Amino acid sequence: MTQLKTLPTYDPSLFEGAAEGYAQYRTKYPPVVFDKLAEIFNLNGQGRLLDLGTGPGLISIPLRTQFEEVVAIDPDPEMIAEAKRQAAAVGANNITWLEQGAELIDSSLGKFNLTTIGRAFHWMERELVLERLYELLTDDGGLALLQTGDNPWESNLPWKQAAVGVVKKWLGEERRTGQQGQGTRKPVDPPHEVVIGNSAFARQENYEVPFEKSWTIDSYLGYLYTTAFSLKIFYGDKAPAFEKDLREALLAVEPSGHFTEELKATILVACKH
Template sequence: MVTTYDPTLFQGAASYYVRYRSRYPQSLFDRIADHFQLSPQERLLDLGCGAGLVAIPFSDRFREVVAIDPDADMLKEAQAEAERTGVNNIHWIHDRAESLSEELGQFRLATFGRSFHWMQRELVAEKLRSLLTDDGGIVILKTGDDPWNSQLPWKKTAISVVKRWLGDQRRTGQAGQGTWKSLDVPHDVVLETAGFTQHTTIEVTFEKTWTVDSYLGYLYSTAFALPSFFGENREEFEADLKKSLFEIESSGNFTEVLSAAALIAQKSK
């Protein structure tokens, strides 16, 4: 899907990402740790770490975490969040996952939180073969909060407002001029081809409550509705979104049950 890095992919989203993206439940990290029977001496490699939504809450299971992301603003937010929460065992690196080298050493796990699909997946998976221990694995995490395929009336309304201002095609990258393309090959097939053949999926559910303002913040954290996309129409878009959502629910509060899942792929023996 992605062959070259686009620095505009999440341009202007970092502060919204750390505040408004859905967090992975701690129970999901607990189940991943149990699956691998992690010891406190392990090392974690978090790729496309963004604002630290995996690296920070999972860091207490590891001696050291190496977190890599090409977006300097995202790393700045992640470092501030780590400092705020007293996490001090993460080494932050401003780089692309495609630049992985054996100089980083060995890791038990490599994690991706909503990031693998933006990368040259085949290249990254192949490089991880030599960086992971023999009993190591890859974990791809996601939450089911993507509104584009939701049947919830208020989410369908929110997307209809986005389309009203940005057009029917889902935008992404290239300063808002690119369009979203679905993956031709699923993640599990890419991982299997790279030699990660033992696959397991762990899923948990959790309740999430949004306000009109927090959902606006969520939209601004996404690659399809960055604040810059709206230009001089931003205030009008915000007014339209708020009016439309309050018409759906006068309280301005929306509660949903979301899933959080981890695709686990271990190295073939």
């Protein structure tokens, strides 16, 4: 049993002011990702889904049709409020939204056939979440960690490198995270696969789903303003000058102002048995 004296304290500034833009500008998981999940876990409209770190519902809302009931959890009240707006807009009425940390899940939530986490596992107390999650899954259930593969800090695309260069010019060389822009990003160590390998989950598999993503300068600016490393609040009244710099840098690489990239969404699956 994992023993923690205190649960990690959620930093409410991590995505401060970003919820609406997150829903609009973050890369959506393509339908083929959800098709792959349905294939892996034999989803058929029955059972229950638990979506941890749900944000504005980018997984829970489109995947809800594969389940009778969905429970979606996030510690950020702005994200939960935006998720409810997004769900109402499409008539998604089988989702229960809970504002809490993933570390607080327990048996009161009931059993689930699948748990999903998208771009959020690294923010969690991973070992504790896995331990508590294991008990909540049905015997044939599992966990799926989803990523869209569009991290500009790891890209060799010239326009993305140009964008990161402008962010560094304004915010410094270190990648910011949390504490209202005063925190710095720490490497995810050990990798998720190692943490899962040390857990009670019996096996894990990786899947890749290729897809294409297109951006404009405006949509990429919107994306940057939803990231923990480049929230709009970091720039204050200097945001217009930052935006001017970003536009000039991106147009210098691609004068059309339109960008396309080939991405690989990844699905890291951990099965209970």
